[in-house]
Amino acid sequence: xxxxxxxxxxxxxxxxxxxxxxxxxxxxxxxxxxxxxxxxxxxxxxxxxxxxxxxxxxxxxxxxxxxxxxxxxxxxxxxxxxxxxxxxxxxxxxxxxxxxxxxxxxxxxxxxxxxxxxxxxxxxxxxxxxxxxxxxxxxxxxxxxxxxxxxxxxxxxxxxxxxxxxxxxxxxxxxxxxxxxxxxxxxxxxxxxxxxxxxxxxxxxxxxxxxxxxxxxxxxxxxxxxxxxxxxxxxxxxxxxxxxxxxxxxxxxxxxxxxxxxxxxxxxxxxxxxxxxxxxxxxxxxxxxxxxxxxxxxxxxxxxxxxxxxxxxxx
Amino acid sequence: xxxxxxxxxxxxxxxxxxxxxxxxxxxxxxxxxxxxxxxxxxxxxxxxxxxxxxxxxxxxxxxxxxxxxxxxxxxxxxxxxxxxxxxxxxxxxxxxxxxxxxxxxxxxxxxxxxxxxxxxxxxxxxxxxxxxxxxxxxxxxxxxxxxxxxxxxxxxxxxxxxxxxxxxxxxxxxxxxxxxxxxxxxxxxxxxxxxxxxxxxxxxxxxxxxxxxxxxxxxxxxxxxxxxxxxxxxxxxxxxxxxxxxxxxxxxxxxxxxxxxxxxxxxxxxxxxxxxxxxxxxxxxxxxxxxxxxxxxxxxxxxxxxxxxxxxxxxxxxxxxxxxxxxxxxxxxxxxxxxxxxxxxxxxxxxxxxxxxxxxxxxxxxxxxxxxxxxxxxxxxxxxxxxxxxxxxxxxxxxxxxxxxxxxxxxxxxxxxxxxxxxxxxxxxxxxxxxx
Numbered sequence: 001x002x003x004x005x006x007x008x009x010x011x012x013x014x015x016x017x018x019x020x021x022x023x024x025x026x027x028x029x030x031x032x033x034x035x036x037x038x039x040x041x042x043x044x045x046x047x048x049x050x051x052x053x054x055x056x057x058x059x060x061x062x063x064x065x066x067x068x069x070x071x072x073x074x075x076x077x078x079x080x081x082x083x084x085x086x087x088x089x090x091x092x093x094x095x096x097x098x099x100x101x102x103x104x105x106x107x108x109x110x111x112x113x114x115x116x117x118x119x120x121x122x123x124x125x126x127x128x129x130x131x132x133x134x135x136x137x138x139x140x141x142x143x144x145x146x147x148x149x150x151x152x153x154x155x156x157x158x159x160x161x162x163x164x165x166x167x168x169x170x171x172x173x174x175x176x177x178x179x180x181x182x183x184x185x186x187x188x189x190x191x192x193x194x195x196x197x198x199x200x201x202x203x204x205x206x207x208x209x210x211x212x213x214x215x216x217x218x219x220x221x222x223x224x225x226x227x228x229x230x231x232x233x234x235x236x237x238x239x240x241x242x243x244x245x246x247x248x249x250x251x252x253x254x255x256x257x258x259x260x261x262x263x264x265x266x267x268x269x270x271x272x273x274x275x276x277x278x279x280x281x282x283x284x285x286x287x288x289x290x291x292x293x294x295x296x297x298x299x300x301x302x303x304x305x306x307x308x309x310x311x312x313x314x315x
Numbered sequence: 316x317x318x319x320x321x322x323x324x325x326x327x328x329x330x331x332x333x334x335x336x337x338x339x340x341x342x343x344x345x346x347x348x349x350x351x352x353x354x355x356x357x358x359x360x361x362x363x364x365x366x367x368x369x370x371x372x373x374x375x376x377x378x379x380x381x382x383x384x385x386x387x388x389x390x391x392x393x394x395x396x397x398x399x400x401x402x403x404x405x406x407x408x409x410x411x412x413x414x415x416x417x418x419x420x421x422x423x424x425x426x427x428x429x430x431x432x433x434x435x436x437x438x439x440x441x442x443x444x445x446x447x448x449x450x451x452x453x454x455x456x457x458x459x460x461x462x463x464x465x466x467x468x469x470x471x472x473x474x475x476x477x478x479x480x481x482x483x484x485x486x487x488x489x490x491x492x493x494x495x496x497x498x499x500x501x502x503x504x505x506x507x508x509x510x511x512x513x514x515x516x517x518x519x520x521x522x523x524x525x526x527x528x529x530x531x532x533x534x535x536x537x538x539x540x541x542x543x544x545x546x547x548x549x550x551x552x553x554x555x556x557x558x559x560x561x562x563x564x565x566x567x568x569x570x571x572x573x574x575x576x577x578x579x580x581x582x583x584x585x586x587x588x589x590x591x592x593x594x595x596x597x598x599x600x601x602x603x604x605x606x607x608x609x610x611x612x613x614x615x616x617x618x619x620x621x622x623x624x625x626x627x628x629x630x631x632x633x634x635x636x637x638x639x640x641x642x643x644x645x646x647x648x649x650x651x652x653x654x655x656x657x658x659x660x661x662x663x664x665x666x667x668x669x670x671x672x673x674x675x676x677x678x679x680x681x682x683x684x685x686x687x688x689x690x691x692x693x694x695x696x697x698x699x700x701x702x703x704x705x706x707x708x709x710x711x712x713x714x715x716x717x718x719x720x721x722x723x724x725x726x727x728x729x730x731x732x733x734x735x736x737x738x739x740x741x742x743x744x745x746x747x748x749x750x751x
Binding site (some may be wrong): 049085086087088105106107108109110112113127128129130131167170193194195196197198199 | 513516517518520521522523524525526527529593594595596634635636638639640641642643
């Protein structure tokens with residue numbers, strides 16, 4: 001069974017294939033009735049151990065536009081503590097006859113554990129601090145669309161903020177470097193993982209130093225709990241040094257774009273009204289989310305038995 | 316497998332002779348036969364009379380002593396009972412197990428300690444040696460009744476699973492313990508540095524996005540307790556050391572003549588942090604699997620005598636507990652039945668030294684040297700192991716005597732296998748088969 005668990009596991013060829021397939025899905029979504037029968041009879045289950053309405057809705061919309069049936073299994077981690085093991089949960093749902101699990105969990109590695117226990121495909125919708133591969137696909141697709149290029153050679157992606165706890169950062173570092181981008185991480189050392197020396201990145205602790213030399217400025221969300229854990233003394237100090245304000249916006253090259261995976265923390269990492277950003281891709285990220293997830297589900301589930309499906313999808 | 320043949324089982328009073336083996340004990344190696352009768356070694360020599368038990372080509376040594384076994388009873392009998400843990404121990408060549416105190420209720424009262432010892436006696440497969448808690452409920456807030464526990468026979472105290480965080484309380488425990496002539500065994504972990512940690516803090520955890528357990532969280536407490544031992548004169552034992560710098564600290568402390576001892580586990584000598592790349596919870600253990608550099612330093616520490624004992628940290632968990640996410644699954648792995656095979660598989664160690672770290676030293680540290688780890692000579696209690704040091708084998712989880720299956724050694728080739736284990740003159744294991 002094929003899975004989408006991480007960008008490194010997907011590999012550069014898989015990444016390119018899914019980005020190409022997304023073009024077809026964008027076309028489907030432009031139709032008056034944005035729905036195709038490609039996955040009719042297939043069942044996709046969202047297994048969300050951590051709340052994420054946006055990602056879950058994006059996946060479920062994608063599944064429905066491909067005519068798959070969807071089920072939602074929202075589990076609070078506490079109910080797992082009541083005695084049912086994760087494996088029991090997965091096996092029970094598998095027995096109902098499902099074709100794919102879309103999984104979100106606060107612990108890294110869950111998609112690998114689950115794929116040992118089910119015959120269904122597993123899509124990682126975020127595992128702890130580890131990976132969020134569909135977000136990276138969305139971001140790569142959005143940059144391709146904005147820049148009109150297939151590869152990112154010569155472009156600099158600057159990721160700002162809480163890299164340490166970010167599955168978005170880990171996925172994007174892998175994906176953007178596969179497509180040739182240079183990557184700069186900007187964060188105080190407390191918000192960087194312990195050992196990034198082996199990553200294909202350069203590190204800066206000053207946004208002012210690097211903002212003038214970036215093509216893609218990627219702002220990460222800073223959760224307020226990082227303050228109580230002592231990663232930053234207070235939010236004001238963080239936003240002064242790592243927030244996007246009017247002054248830094250003016251330092252950004254004119255053709256550079258701004259991205260954010262959402263949900264945004266206004267007044268923390270985003271100090272200006274994002275609707276006032278001249279070159280924001282934030283809305284495109286959300287819009288492309290459905291197309292990318294359609295591509296992922298189609299790629300995993302359409303299979304050879306429905307080879308004709310691609311014709312139904314393709315114009 | 317049960318056997319009816321009482322002569323073969325060597326039922327206590329009946330005399331039998333181990334033939335064809337090589338004795339390895341503190342006096343070195345020598346070929347000799349060993350006659351056992353009435354629970355003791357009665358004769359060592361050539362051509363002894365009595366029912367012959369084949370020890371051909373094997374090592375005859377004092378039975379192994381594990382300083383670190385979680386037998387889970389009372390409280391978590393779903394994972395292990397004192398009987399199943401004792402059987403696993405016997406299969407691993409052990410004749411004594413120090414039972415860790417993180418039971419439910421914990422071993423912080425005479426009643427619980429007596430219960431554990433009595434359950435051990437009832438099972439009759441090894442000597443179960445209860446440790447006592449340093450603090451009440453292992454909460455790190457107030458001392459357990461150490462004198463009462465010592466009077467009930469406890470010789471080694473630990474809050475294992477937790478380190479005692481409070482410096483003043485640990486100082487008091489050492490001072491009080493020195494007056495009782497007991498050993499304080501520390502699980503070295505500064506808890507504020509390891510909150511939520513799942514694996515070693517390293518390159519690997521950076522990429523996997525798993526919260527890291529930094530080596531310094533262990534080393535700080537090793538250093539602290541060495542200095543407190545220097546201050547108080549207490550006997551201190553370090554449980555499951557896992558880092559290179561911890562070994563250096565203990566080496567320096569021993570050079571200063573401090574009464575410090577230390578143990579390592581088979582898994583910290585053999586498995587590194589990259590195992591977690593599979594996200595298999597069987598590799599989640601506390602302290603975590605470390606780097607190849609740490610593994611090399613631990614092996615060196617064993618070989619140069621800095622590390623006194625191999626201890627299993629045998630930590631059974633039922634399937635459903637390990638089938639949780641990595642952040643929720645409990646740490647720990649099985650060890651009793653694989654310790655010898657792992658040790659011989661990864662350590663370039665001579666047999667007398669192996670017997671020192673698996674039997675003689677841990678018996679002394681546990682305060683049971685009168686009955687275990689003794690030289691094999693007339694009058695010694697017949698607590699012995701007979702093992703084949705060169706046989707290689709692979710672990711089959713279904714053949715384990717433990718009630719749990721969380722062994723990380725599946726598929727690994729181990730070297731050295733137990734042939735017979737003799738406890739109190741009885742065969743608990745004969746030809747590799749548990750007798751009861």
